[in-house]
Amino acid sequence: MAAKANPVPSVWARQQSTPDQPALSRASIVREAIAMLDADGIEALSMRKLGARLNAGATSLYRHVATKDELMELAVDEVAAEFTVPPPGGDWRAAATEAAVSFRSTALAHPWVSAVLGQAGLAYLGPNLMAYSERLASLFTAAGFPEPSRAIDTVLAYVIGMSTTEAAWLITVTRSGMSEAEFITGMMPAARQAAADHEHLAEAYADVAAQPAFDPVAIRDDKFFYGLDVVLDGLEMRLPR
Structure with missing residues (x-):
């Protein structure tokens, strides 16, 4: 049999x-x-x-x-095992931000991991992921969310999505053999030409081109934290008053 x-x-x-x-x-x-x-x-x-x-x-x-x-x-x-989550009991937004930053840093150090986590169909039952999930559950439960799993899913959806896109971008840059700033500078003429007939895009590319020096890492950080703040602002409105 x-x-x-x-x-x-x-x-x-x-x-x-x-x-x-x-x-x-x-x-x-x-x-x-x-x-x-x-x-x-x-x-x-x-x-x-x-x-x-x-x-x-x-x-x-x-x-x-x-x-x-x-x-x-x-x-x-x-x-x-590299993901960190602060213990519950303090400022939940600061702790959630720290957890999100830890995930992003780990995902960029291992550029393949976000894409794998984003795939459907795998059962993630490993001890490290289970411990990570439990720490997140403790954090969001202590913060007072009536449905902590939904809050966690919302934050992770944002962080995984941003990390996947960012990791893919950095892989492309690495394969070019150039620095990130060099890659962007080299791409700008073609980008401005492609955006010439699109008012808002043309303005955005013109703003980048007008900067005598720019920091791609700072730009990526700013984008990440802007979106994370928007997500946490929305979640904060769900907390019982």
């Missing part, structure tokens, strides 16, 4: 097998996978390439991780 399939599509719902290659562990596989993901992105990661970097065959990896999807789930949870 065939074994019953696991109804939960998550590595955390499957019993870990006993390794027959002591030098190779799930932890070492995940660490190397994260290094590959950080350097080359999701498209470059394969079990064959990962095995080669670990001096092990793909078959050996499958004894620890059944699929690439499981490997991605493990990698996401490992990175989630």
Whole structure:
């Protein structure tokens, strides 16, 4: 009789097998996978390439991780250990801002992670993500939100969305071989030409071009915090008076 399939599509719902290659562990596989993901992105990661970097065959990896999807789930949870959330009890807006900044910083250090978290269909049951979710729940519950999960979902939707876009932009800049300022400056002539027949866009690009020196990092920071403040302003209106 065939074994019953696991109804939960998550590595955390499957019993870990006993390794027959002591030098190779799930932890070492995940660490190397994260290094590959950080350097080359999701498209470059394969079990064959990962095995080669670990001096092990793909078959050996499958004894620890059944699929690439499981490997991605493990990698996401490992990175989630870097997310920080202040303890509840203080200024909830300051704490939520600190948590959002931590997520964004981690997502930009690991440019692939936001896109993976934004995908539907994965069951994120890892210990680090569960602990992170619990800390967020404690923060927003202590703040007095009658439906803390909705407040959390709203903040995370904004932060994940912004981080995904920002990470993709920075990957494009990195691949160009230029600094961010050089990349923007080089793109400006074509952008101004494309926007010439669009009044508001033309003004926006003209404003950027008129600046003798600009700080792309400061501009990205300003955009992020502007949107975050708008989100938190809206949530604050939902608190009981």
